[in-house]
Amino acid sequence: MSGQAxxxxxxxxxxxxxxxxxxxxxxxxxxxxxxxxxxxxxxxQYQRAPxxxxxxxERLDRGLMEWNYVMADLGYSISDxxxxxxxxxxxxxxxxxxxxxxxxxxxxxADNGSQHGTLQDLRVEARFMATSGSLIVTPFxxxxxxxxxxxxxxxxxxxxxLWEVGTGVNLGRRLDPFLPNAYAQGRYAITIAEKVVGRPHxxxxxxxxxxxxxxxxxxxxxxxxxxMTHGGLRAPQDTSNPANLLFHxxxxxxxxxxxxxxxxxxxxxxxxxxxxxxxxxxxxxxxLSSTLAFGIAQNFSPAQIIRKKRRSPPSTEP
Amino acid sequence: xSPPFALxxxxxxxxxxxxGLGQAAPDFSATALDGRRxxxxxxxxxxxxxxxLFLSTVCPYARYFADHVSDLDxxxxxxxxxFVGVNSNQFETAEETxxxxxxxxxxxxxxxxQGASIAxxxxxxxxxxxxxxDAEGKLRYRGWVRxxxxxxxxxxxxxxxxxxxxxxxxxxxxFGCTIDRPKLPR
Numbered sequence: 438m439s440g441q442a443x444x445x446x447x448x449x450x451x452x453x454x455x456x457x458x459x460x461x462x463x464x465x466x467x468x469x470x471x472x473x474x475x476x477x478x479x480x481x482q483y484q485r486a487p488x489x490x491x492x493x494x495e496r497l498d499r500g501l502m503e504w505n506y507v508m509a510d511l512g513y514s515i516s517d518x519x520x521x522x523x524x525x526x527x528x529x530x531x532x533x534x535x536x537x538x539x540x541x542x543x544x545x546x547a548d549n550g551s552q553h554g555t556l557q558d559l560r561v562e563a564r565f566m567a568t569s570g571s572l573i574v575t576p577f578x579x580x581x582x583x584x585x586x587x588x589x590x591x592x593x594x595x596x597x598x599l600w601e602v603g604t605g606v607n608l609g610r611r612l613d614p615f616l617p618n619a620y621a622q623g624r625y626a627i628t629i630a631e632k633v634v635g636r637p638h639x640x641x642x643x644x645x646x647x648x649x650x651x652x653x654x655x656x657x658x659x660x661x662x663x664x665m666t667h668g669g670l671r672a673p674q675d676t677s678n679p680a681n682l683l684f685h686x687x688x689x690x691x692x693x694x695x696x697x698x699x700x701x702x703x704x705x706x707x708x709x710x711x712x713x714x715x716x717x718x719x720x721x722x723x724x725l726s727s728t729l730a731f732g733i734a735q736n737f738s739p740a741q742i743i744r745k746k747r748r749s750p751p752s753t754e755p
Numbered sequence: 756x757s758p759p760f761a762l763x764x765x766x767x768x769x770x771x772x773x774x775g776l777g778q779a780a781p782d783f784s785a786t787a788l789d790g791r792r793x794x795x796x797x798x799x800x801x802x803x804x805x806x807x808l809f810l811s812t813v814c815p816y817a818r819y820f821a822d823h824v825s826d827l828d829x830x831x832x833x834x835x836x837x838f839v840g841v842n843s844n845q846f847e848t849a850e851e852t853x854x855x856x857x858x859x860x861x862x863x864x865x866x867x868x869q870g871a872s873i874a875x876x877x878x879x880x881x882x883x884x885x886x887x888x889d890a891e892g893k894l895r896y897r898g899w900v901r902x903x904x905x906x907x908x909x910x911x912x913x914x915x916x917x918x919x920x921x922x923x924x925x926x927x928x929x930f931g932c933t934i935d936r937p938k939l940p941r
Contacts, residue, residue: 470815
């Protein structure tokens with residue numbers, strides 16, 4: 438072929454990406470949509486955690502925690518190499534069990550057996566596609582900021598209520614000629630979280646994601662993902678210390694490893710629906726959960742929409 | 756609109772209907788924006804293959820693949836393939852289409868499809884969306900120019916047609932922007 442070498446940026450390979458890799462919706466992919474392309478994703482995610490885990494990985498039955506997320510996610514490609522996204526989840530959480538957190542003898546609100554809903558943390562992300570060859574390298578920065586003051590103590594607290602910033606890199610590669618219509622994505626992120634009582638509890642997340650286009654509309658995905666927290670409190674050595682009672686849920690040294698799978702289907706050339714699941718197989722100092730997510734992703738061109746709005750009456754040209 | 760850019764469409768477009776694989780493409784003739792007269796029937800008879808490609812000057816994906824389309828035209832034009840660009844978006848103008856063609860160095864004729872009659876004839880719904888016709892005018896491939904993983908399916912279709920072989924992936928789900936058709940009178 439003559440002329441410009443084919444650019445390998447693409448393509449919003451499904452809004453579901455990233456959801457598998459974390460217990461709460463996260464962002465991030467190696468491929469970027471082209472300049473001017475926008476996406477709106479609406480995702481529902483159910484997360485169920487029947488187990489706590491100790492610092493040795495032992496499973497402990499301390500009751501059932503459930504979270505229901507509804508996340509609105511808006512993305513836009515400023516250029517073929519730079520894309521930004523912003524997302525806000527609404528969380529509905531519930532604890533069922535006989536070991537609720539207590540404060541001054543009273544069960545905390547998050548664990549009182551009822552559903553509690555709140556907006557969670559605003560998430561923002563910027564991705565820059567640094568290379569466009571056979572291996573896509575896309576560094577990114579992320580941020581998370583609580584939108585409202587919500588309860589942070591309790592098994593079923595909606596979140597940690599802390600700001601955090603992160604950076605990392607996505608790697609993406611098509612697998613042809615070995616496996617046509619397939620791709621692999623890897624991701625590593627380091628997140629610096631707001632300290633609690635002066636203690637750091639930053640974390641590393643890594644994931645590997647394999648995708649296969651079964652047909653031009655149907656994509657299958659499988660992933661593995663893990664988290665390692667640097668710092669924080671161990672359970673139960675540190676978390677059972679009464680001095681840590683107030684903030685231990687925000688500060689646990691949570692590690693996990695899990696696997697996920699998903700499928701997405703292109704209803705039209707701009708609308709995808711998807712469903713995905715993720716299961717934490719092992720973990721420490723946290724919970725073991727299973728997650729099911731489904732949603733719809735709508736891609737659109739704001740420029741085209743604006744032009745249509747401004748569309749003049751039908752021309753009289755022959 | 757000045758006469759050289761005027762579209763004179765001679766097509767029996769009664770409404771949108773998808774052109775099926777193996778079906779003969781409906782004939783149409785029109786004056787391209789560079790003044791060339793394009794008759795699909797004549798083009799098919801005089802070329803080994805014809806690619807009817809629905810384009811847009813605004814759609815991000817159409818713009819993104821523009822250089823690839825230009826490369827395909829340069830590569831396959833000498834091999835007897837004619838590319839015919841069609842802009843059916845009602846909100847776009849002939850001037851914008853000409854400017855965009857200049858920017859992307861398109862050497863093939865582009866038709867301003869006022870009224871989206873050609874889009875209706877082919878059942879095209881997206882930009883970019885390609886329809887590959889063989890020397891008999893039969894549809895051999897329809898869908899995206901390249902996949903989301905940049906799989907060059909149109910190019911593979913061209914290679915197969917020129918080699919007289921079946922097109923392995925003959926239909927793909929075009930993605931991109933919806934073609935803006937005329938509003939129906941209430």
